[in-house]
Amino acid sequence: MNRLYGKSEIWFSMVWIVLYCVLASIGDAASSVIGVAKIATFPILLALSIAIYSFVKRHDLKGRYGLKKPEIKASKMLFYLPLAALTLVNLWAGFAISYTPLEAVLYVLSMLCVGFIEEMIFRGFMFEAIALDGIKPAIVISSITFGLGHIINLLTNTYVKLIPNLLQVTYAIAIGFVFVIVYYKTKSIWPCIITHGVFNSLSVFGGDIVIPPVRRFLDCMYLVAIAIGYAWYICRVTKEKVDIEE
Numbered sequence: 100m101n102r103l104y105g106k107s108e109i110w111f112s113m114v115w116i117v118l119y120c121v122l123a124s125i126g127d128a129a130s131s132v133i134g135v136a137k138i139a140t141f142p143i144l145l146a147l148s149i150a151i152y153s154f155v156k157r158h159d160l161k162g163r164y165g166l167k168k169p170e171i172k173a174s175k176m177l178f179y180l181p182l183a184a185l186t187l188v189n190l191w192a193g194f195a196i197s198y199t200p201l202e203a204v205l206y207v208l209s210m211l212c213v214g215f216i217e218e219m220i221f222r223g224f225m226f227e228a229i230a231l232d233g234i235k236p237a238i239v240i241s242s243i244t245f246g247l248g249h250i251i252n253l254l255t256n257t258y259v260k261l262i263p264n265l266l267q268v269t270y271a272i273a274i275g276f277v278f279v280i281v282y283y284k285t286k287s288i289w290p291c292i293i294t295h296g297v298f299n300s301l302s303v304f305g306g307d308i309v310i311p312p313v314r315r316f317l318d319c320m321y322l323v324a325i326a327i328g329y330a331w332y333i334c335r336v337t338k339e340k341v342d343i344e345e
Contacts, residue, residue, distance in 0.1 A: 100154065108228035115220050116248070119147060123213075136198055137205035144212035151219050164223040165288030175336055176285065181329035182294040185274065188322055189302040192310050198303060207300045214296025221245040221275065222282045222291055234283070241279050246272030262312065266319040273326040274298075280330040284337050 104111045126140030133139060155164055173179065198206060221241050229237035249271045250264065278291040310318070 101158075104154075104158075108224065108231075112220060112224035112228055115151070115224060119216055119220065120248075122147065135205070136202040137209045138202075141205045141209045141212070144209050144216065148212045148215050151216060155219070155223075163227060164219065165282055165286055167287055167289075169285035169287035169290065171285045171337065176281075176290075176333065177329075179281075179290055179294070181325055181332075182277075182281070182290060184325055185322065186294055186297040186301060188298070188318060189305040191318060192305065192314065194304055196304055203303050206303045210299035210302070211296040213299055214294075215292050217245070217248075218278070218282075218288055218292045218295055221248075222279055222288055226279055226282070238276070238279050238283065242272055242275040245275035245278075263315060266315060270319045270322040270326070273323040277326040277330040277333075280333050284333050 100111070100114075103114060122143050123140060126137075126143040129139035130137055152166075155161055155166065161167060169176070196203060221244065225244065226237045226241040229240055246268050249268050278295070281290050282288050
């Protein structure tokens with residue numbers, strides 16, 4: 100990994116994406132065989148999280164990848180309340196749980212790891228690598244790649260249907276966009292990691308609630324509106340335009 104990072108940060112980020120997707124899928128498959136949700140997935144995700152953090156810390160890259168305090172005051176960022184609103188989407192349809200207590204704990208811990216891993220890969224490694232050639236392409240590619248990455252749910256989970264998955268991809272792109280704007284403006288990835296981890300973790304409490312197609316579509320539009328609106332607000336209050344020539 101050290102040699103690859105030195106040669107190409109973009110390929111470094113791509114390798115991490117592939118490694119993460121493959122190992123997480125293997126963990127889920129093994130957990131299914133064992134019969135306990137996330138029992139094999141969590142140790143794998145924890146190991147990946149530790150590996151990423153150790154690499155960044157060992158090479159003194161915490162500042163480069165935003166593992167530091169935000170440079171913009173929380174009050175100017177509306178105390179990140181729009182991000183907090185995003186985290187609650189999985190509870191909008193009601194509260195239910197279909198996991199055992201052990202599975203629920205493993206699921207939450209796994210999702211917290213997912214938040215860290217995906218933010219470090221997409222907002223950290225990938226964004227910073229592409230940003231060397233321009234900020235605007237980095238923002239666009241990081242957002243779209245993050246959203247499209249959720250298509251893997253359709254390929255690895257037989258219970259995921261096409262339309263709900265496409266809606267997930269749509270709002271994931273929007274959320275990826277606001278995350279990268281938050282990261283770019285504040286120079287800190289922590290707000291994104293925390294929001295992402297909590298967002299995913301709360302899905303365990305959504306249980307098997309059946310959401311009508313129209314409600315699912317409206318929820319998607321709400322998410323997109325919140326994400327795009329907050330991103331617009333951040334760009335406006337920071338008075339920094341994203342220029343393609345940067």
